[in-house]
Amino acid sequence: GAVVSQHPSRVICKSGTSVKIECRSLDFQATTMFWYRQFPKQSLMLMATSNEGSKATYEQGVEKDKFLINHASLTLSTLTVTSAHPEDSSFYICSANVPGQGADTQYFGPGTRLTVL
Amino acid sequence: AQKVTQAQTEISVVEKEDVTLDCVYETRDTTYYLFWYKQPPSGELVFLIRRNSFDEQNEISGRYSWNFQKSTSSFNFTITASQVVDSAVYFCALTLTGTASKLTFGTGTRLQVTL
Numbered sequence: 233g234a235v236v237s238q239h240p241s242r243v244i245c246k247s248g249t250s251v252k253i254e255c256r257s258l259d260f261q262a263t264t265m266f267w268y269r270q271f272p273k274q275s276l277m278l279m280a281t282s283n284e285g286s287k288a289t290y291e292q293g294v295e296k297d298k299f300l301i302n303h304a305s306l307t308l309s310t311l312t313v314t315s316a317h318p319e320d321s322s323f324y325i326c327s328a329n330v331p332g333q334g335a336d337t338q339y340f341g342p343g344t345r346l347t348v349l
Numbered sequence: 350a351q352k353v354t355q356a357q358t359e360i361s362v363v364e365k366e367d368v369t370l371d372c373v374y375e376t377r378d379t380t381y382y383l384f385w386y387k388q389p390p391s392g393e394l395v396f397l398i399r400r401n402s403f404d405e406q407n408e409i410s411g412r413y414s415w416n417f418q419k420s421t422s423s424f425n426f427t428i429t430a431s432q433v434v435d436s437a438v439y440f441c442a443l444t445l446t447g448t449a450s451k452l453t454f455g456t457g458t459r460l461q462v463t464l
Contacts, residue, residue: 234396266451266452273459274456274457275440275454275455275456275457276394276440276454278451278452281451323392325392325394327394332399335382335401335444335445335446335450336444336450337384337396337399338384338396338452339396340386340393340394340395340396341393342391342392342393343392343393345392
């Protein structure tokens with residue numbers, strides 16, 4: 233159980249275009265999903281917390297107009313990188329919360345590698 | 350604020366050696382949860398273990414074992430008889446009580462197991 237998928241796994245796009253990344257919880261419902269960004273050989277940086285049916289909560293320094301998050305259902309959250317530029321190239325990972333006693337456990341998707349030319 | 354420190358950036362061992370990955374955490378809360386995740390070269394983070402602050406019992410799962418010591422704020426991870434497939438980046442993380450709690454990650458330890 234607790235499987236999270238992401239699509240696409242890899243995307244290459246031209247500067248100025250928008251890219252949508254999907255995150256799905258396959259065998260459970262997730263009221264909360266998280267979006268992370270990871271640069272090479274670095275730790276994960278939390279970008280935003282995505283809550284089903286409400287607006288996402290963004291971390292300080294993350295542009296909400298550039299990184300649009302939509303959590304339309306209990307199994308799907310999407311991250312859209314708008315007007316992508318080369319500096320947006322990164323590894324984007326989502327996670328979904330599995331409720332647990334005391335605190336939830338986050339299960340992670342396989343990640344999406346974005347390259348902006 | 351919470352903080353997780355993984356002082357070992359990279360470790361290289363020969364197959365069948367035992368290896369311990371260190372994790373030291375800081376928090377003012379008395380109730381918290383600690384995690385270890387494995388990130389192989391493919392990129393996906395794999396959940397390994399979750400431990401709450403009231404349970405200091407060590408845990409063993411196959412070749413993996415975890416040593417939680419509140420007195421030193423440490424949650425170390427040992428791999429016994431390491432294998433090449435253990436090569437990955439390992440992250441220690443902490444969260445506080447509650448739903449949708451954010452994870453505070455350490456910087457990760459890259460483990461390279463060679464033949």
